[in-house]
Amino acid sequence: MAITEKDIIKALSTVEDPDLKKDLISLNMVKDIEIDGNRVAFTVVLTTPACPLKELIKNNCIEAVHKLVSPDLELDVHMTADVTSIQPKGPVLSGVKNVIAISSGKGGVGKSTVTANLALALSEAGAKVGVLDADIYGPSVPTMFNCENAQPGVTSVNGKNTIIPIEQYGIKLLSIGFLAPPQDAVVWRGPMASSALRQFITDTDWGELDYLLIDLPPGTGDIHLSLVQTASVTGAVVVTTPQKVALSDAMKGMNMFTSKSVNVPILGLVENMAYFTPAELPENKYYIFGQDGGKNMARRYEVPFIGEIPIVQSIREGGDCGVPVVMEDGNPAGDAFREIAKELARNVAMRNAQVASTERVEIKTWE
């Protein structure tokens, strides 16, 4: 008997997305079923191109069709992605599907390094990515992306001046560092910095992006509040070292995001500088800042732990010379960032499937 589209749909309705815990047909993830005699082709649309379960889902589809329709079918399963979004409709960041705040409690724990490498890993997987460097105390994105002398463009849209981000390595970038040389950064504190951040969000043509990563200053301050008042933030990533002082500051940052009035979910905690392994003793791990501090904290506060990065000389060198380590072929440190990017993308998809969008925080003034 000839095979029909209905047979294929029936078989694929037994395959679950393991994260979303629903079958691919109910999730509307199967498209373009084509049947030509013994050959069947279809497309599975994942929730992110950086899906860590891509191969598993593909194999489960093949197994289900072979088992429930016919073992003799020749299958061509095309895996693609359409990143999900629950951004409220409106003029602010209208083409941006997900806004992800990258934060840390303490300075110097590697937040910008993590931002740059995650952005590149997501882009390498096929996502459209932007980075907004809002770290007024030390905007390092221009250095990390080797574009220190770049100047964002300005164009007029409906009579309004609109900023055009610069583009480097396929990532759209804006940084407070493009507006003021590092020695002048100090004047960018307070209301001026908040106003620049607002312009970067409301008066910038970011185009279509799957993920906009926002590199925040360390701690919790005006910039954080301006962000959550201006944009609907999908979630936050907290970067910490395993050290006690870094952890207690990271906890304060997490509490700010998850407080009732801000209500931004934590998408993941990253432990940076987790250990050091000398090149000549690859089996040895030295826990310079303590062991598993981030992992334990994630468990205690019930937030997802999305990975650890060791202290590696090439991570520091990549940042300093403007070629983040993810861009270096075959460097295992790059793989560590790739794994974290996949976990982050996965958590964004789960958050979008489960939780309502984040309301922008209303500005309250004293009467």
Ligand SMILES: Nc1ncnc2c1ncn2[C@@H]1O[C@H](COP(=O)(O)OP(=O)(O)OP(=O)(O)O)[C@@H](O)[C@H]1O
């Ligand atoms: N895993 C790592 N291994 C080696 N060096 C690292 C690692 N992570 C970060 N670094 C280096 O540590 C320094 C601080 O990192 P980075 O600027 O990313 O931190 P930050 O938290 O963004 O700092 P700030 O508080 O200034 O915003 C940089 O020189 C960076 O190259």
